[in-house]
Amino acid sequence: MSTQKIDKRFGTIAIEKRFIAQEELLEALKIQIAEELAGNERRLIGQILIDNGHITVEQIDEVLIAMGLL
Secondary structure, eight states, X not given: OOSXXXXXXXXXXXXXXXXXXXXXXXXXXXXXXXXXXXXXXXXXXXXXXXXXXXXXXXXXXXXXXXXXXX
């Protein structure tokens, strides 16, 4: 990841673009935390959202473009 400042987080932008609902983001965050506490490798929020069927790869790319990461 670049050292540039990212003004908005992935989930915030995905909600603003109406790709996901706030509840879906909160569910993904809970999963991410639970997995980390269990000692599993950290998965990105976008990957969790894809695995749960809440977002597409194309939508993730659009969010990353909005973040200036693609």
